[in-house]
Amino acid sequence: MAFQGLFSTFVVTALPRSCPPPAINKFKLYSKPVQCVTNPTTTINNDQVTLRRSANYAPCFWDYNFIKSLTSDYTEEKYARQIDELEDDVKRLIQAETDVPLVKLELLDTVDRLGLKYKFQEDVKKALDFIYNNSSDAWLNDDLYSTALRFRILRKHGYTVPQDVFRRFKDDKGKFKENLGEDVKGLLSLYEASFFGFKGEDTIDEAKAFSTTHLKNALKGKISPDMVRKLKNALDMPLHWKLPRVEARSYIDTYENEQNMNPSLLNLAKLDYNILQSIYQKEVSKLASWWVKTGLDKMSFARDRLLEHYFWCNGMVSGPEYSAYRDMGTKILSLMTTIDDVYDVYGSLEELELFTDYVERWDITEIDKLPMNIRTVLLAMFNTTNEIGYWTMRERDFNIIPYLRKEWAKLLKAFLKEAKWYHSRYQPTLEEYLENGAVSVAAPLVLFCAYFLTADKITVDALEYIDKFPSIMWCPSLILRLTNDLGTYSDELARGDTLKVVQCYMNDTGASEEVSKIYVEGLVHETWKTLNTELLGSFPFGEPFLSANPNLARTTQTVYQHGDGLGLPENGTMDYLKSLLLEPINL
Incomplete structure (x- = not known):
């Protein structure tokens, strides 16, 4: 398969699903039984008492009545004429002939970072x-900034650019020249370009290490406040990993203060952001009504994170024409998280086995064997899935239910395996954990929905390809699992969950927690390299599903960048949601 050998050159070979784990010390760090979470509850079902754990999740951070009332003055109809005029101005800028390729590259980069590329594809x-076809490399000369910018932009858009373009910046010993450390602008450009590397590109790996070290050193020197801000933002998260809508909101403020700012481009970016915000407000308003009607907002044992799930779907596919995906994808994600909490903290093993069996058979005739809370969750999942199936039949003339129920069953089997690990106190190896964890993190089902809810024409070939969990899906799924665990493992271990990726690596190798975290962070980088390569492949599907895969990885890194941004949205996600939904940009 495409993902074989994914990490064969990184520290320890242990991850590709088809590869055996390395011969390592089987020292088990957590040999004592883990403790149950605080504040357990009991329920009585058929005269039997069931002890139920509680994760003590924080309640919802949003007032759904307020969300249902959201409105905006920035409608597309109201600003249609102004938008058309600004788009014509920007189109002329892009189409204008120039003898200076660098100026055009900078313009295209600005259009992209302002969130406007979808208008001018x-x-x-x-x-x-x-x-790519008509300009020679002569204009690059020995300019690090221009060379790296060209490399980054062309690679991002699928053009072949060899790593050898950076040879001119190396000395006789094959090392990057130390005097490059004085070119902060060039180093920043090299740093951003290095995240578009492929597996096995040693020069790009060296560029990443070299630029990272020198940019950190530059922060200790005398540079302008504007450059300090740019360096800190880049070192916090590179452009390639940033979520497009989050970057658009941030870059609008940056671009407004640039010396070469173009008013038409800036005004179009501001208007477009506000108009899209008005569309998103209508979407979350309807979702809030649906969520409250299901009654799942009253499940005290589960995370009530409707808007955070909307942020996830919006991050994957943000175009205004894909409202159906954001609506139904958010519903699926919200149900997933509630069900995950049933499996992780609330249900007994017998109840979870029944739940899994009912979904696998798609038969709820014996649902009364489950307690009320779990029965309600199952019915909500069953009814919502069938409603989505009806929409797909009506709008796409395709019966998606057999495929959707199969994806649900895969996810719940992965949930159940982790529940069995917990109840039996089994400690999985790193390979076992990630094999299951890339599925239990729910990415395959989320991506599956992103395909059939955005495709103009659903094809069996594409569905069969997706069903095989190809590398283009495996990579963002693995990134989601790794970053999720890095952001949440401390709290989850405290409440008695099964071991996470850091602890699995510690147990497999005997490494310290700090070393293990560095290893896992390195795996994220390695997985991105493979994903970069996979995105250049040929597939039985196109946009927006193709971009939804790396966007899933970008969303998860945004959500978990500063901790558990789903369980605790105040760790960044809340601010992103305010910008996305509540705070228009002043024109």
């Missing part, structure tokens, strides 16, 4: 084709 493609 064909024009951007023609401009890049011209730069």
Whole structure:
């Protein structure tokens, strides 16, 4: 399979699903039984008392009545004429002939970072084709900034650019020249370019290490406050990993203060952001009504995170024409998390086995064997899934239910395996954990929904390809599992959950917690390299599903960048949601 050998050169070979684990010390760090979470509850079902754990999740951070009332003055109809005029201005900028390729590259990069590329796809493609096919490398000379910018932009858009373009910046010993450390702008450009590397590209790996070290050193020197801000933002998270809508909101403020700012481009970016915000407000308003009607907002044992799940779906596919995906994808995600909490903390093993069996058979005739709370969750999942199936039949003339129920069953089997590990106190190896964890993190089902809810025409070939869990899906799923665990493992271990990726690596190798965290962070980088390569492949599907895969990875790194941004949205996610939904930009 495509993901074989995914990490074969990184520290310890242990991850590809088809590869055996290395011969390592089987020292078990957590040999004592873990403790149950605080504040357990009991329920009585058929005269039997069941002790139920509680994760003590924080309640919902949003007032759903307020969310249902959201409105905006920034409607597309109201600003249609102004939008058309600004789009014409920007289109002329992109189409204009120039003898200076660098100026055009910077323009295209600005259009992308402002969140406007979706409006000018064909024009951007023609401009890049011209730069790639007609401009020689002579204009680059020994300019690190220009070389790295060209490398980054062309690779991002799928053009072949060899790593050898950076050889001119190396000395006779094959090392990057130390005097490059004085070129902060060039180093920043090299740093951003290095995240578009492929597996086995030693020069790009060296560029990443070299630029990272020198940028950190530059922060200790005398540079402008503006450059300090840019370096800190980049070192916090590179452009390639940033969520497009989050970056658009941030870069609008940055671009407004740039010396070469173009008013038409800036005004279009501001208007577009506010108009999209008005569309998103309507979507979350409807979702809030649906969520409250299900009654799942009253499940005290589960995370009530409707808007956070909307943020996830919006991050994956943000185009205004894909409202159906954000609506139904958010519903699926919200149900997933509630069900996850049933399996992780609330249900007994017998109840979880029944739940899994009912979904696998798609038969709820014996649902009364479950207690009321779990029965309610199952019915909500069953009814919502069938409603989505009806929409797909009506709008796409395709019966998606057999495929959707199969994906649900895969997810619940993965949930159940982890529940059995917990109840038996089994400690999985790293390989076992990640094999199951890439599924239990729910990414395959989320990505599956992103395909069939955005495709103009659903095909069996694409569905069969997706069902095989190809590398283009495996990589973002693994990134989600790794970053999720890095952000949440401390709290989850405290409440008695099964071991997470850091602890599995510690147990497999005897490494310290700090060393294990560094290892896992390195796996994230390695997985991105493989994903970069996979995105250049040929697939039985196109956009927006193709971009939804790396966008899933970007969303998870945004959500878990500063801790558990789902369980505790105040760790960044809440601020992102306020910008996305509540705070228009002043024109």
